Amino acid sequence: MDFLDQILRVPLRELPFYLITLIIAFTVHEFSHAYFANKFGDPTAKLLGRVTLNPTVHFDFLGMILLLIAGFGWARPVPVNRENFNKPRQMGIIVSAAGPLSNLLLGVIGAMIYAAFIRFGVIDPHLEDKLSQAIQIFLFIFIKTNFFLFLFNLIPLPPLDGYRIVEDLAPRSVLGTLQKFEQWSLLIFLLILMLPVLRNYTIVPLYSMANSMMLHFLYFFHLLFGA
Numbered sequence: 001m002d003f004l005d006q007i008l009r010v011p012l013r014e015l016p017f018y019l020i021t022l023i024i025a026f027t028v029h030e031f032s033h034a035y036f037a038n039k040f041g042d043p044t045a046k047l048l049g050r051v052t053l054n055p056t057v058h059f060d061f062l063g064m065i066l067l068l069i070a071g072f073g074w075a076r077p078v079p080v081n082r083e084n085f086n087k088p089r090q091m092g093i094i095v096s097a098a099g100p101l102s103n104l105l106l107g108v109i110g111a112m113i114y115a116a117f118i119r120f121g122v123i124d125p126h127l128e129d130k131l132s133q134a135i136q137i138f139l140f141i142f143i144k145t146n147f148f149l150f151l152f153n154l155i156p157l158p159p160l161d162g163y164r165i166v167e168d169l170a171p172r173s174v175l176g177t178l179q180k181f182e183q184w185s186l187l188i189f190l191l192i193l194m195l196p197v198l199r200n201y202t203i204v205p206l207y208s209m210a211n212s213m214m215l216h217f218l219y220f221f222h223l224l225f226g227a
Helices: 002-007 012-039 061-070 088-119 130-152 161-169 172-194 203-225
Strands: none
Touching: 012 061, 012 088, 012 130, 088 130, 088 161, 088 203, 130 203, 161 172
């Protein structure tokens, strides 16, 4: 157990909460991409069975393990053929943004549920009740992880959604240069993983921002519900 605690970036006792959170977060994220791509006229994802909330079709085991160990990971990317869109670039931006925005929405919903639970006495942060503590820990993990995934996926590096958005916004004259840059994406992520100095300027600030977002939304909903 101590060995696993040293490997994982999350406490072993909290691992089930992280796994449940990632299953929900990754599934909704990829479903959102697939749903809007299909809605805008690209049936590629639908033909592959990706317009679904069934987590088994969206999960990438390696990506999930890396998120638990390294602090970042991925689900199975949804294939999108922008040529099927009436307005490829505009609709492409919406499809790319749908994933991160779904994580933002999940984080906001989680914060609202937590404040509502406090307001209506479902949980009491002052009691040492194990069930109440477990619900609180899960909701904190759920909220912060979804906010982190929202921010992380907006990083303009391939193959993240932020890069796809930049790609659709960029002038056509620079698309060739951007596509040449894609071959270095794996190396960049490996450097971020292995070099603490890079992590301190990339992943660590994102976790801090996610935590700040969580605190602000919790405060807002506490005020809203009078908790």
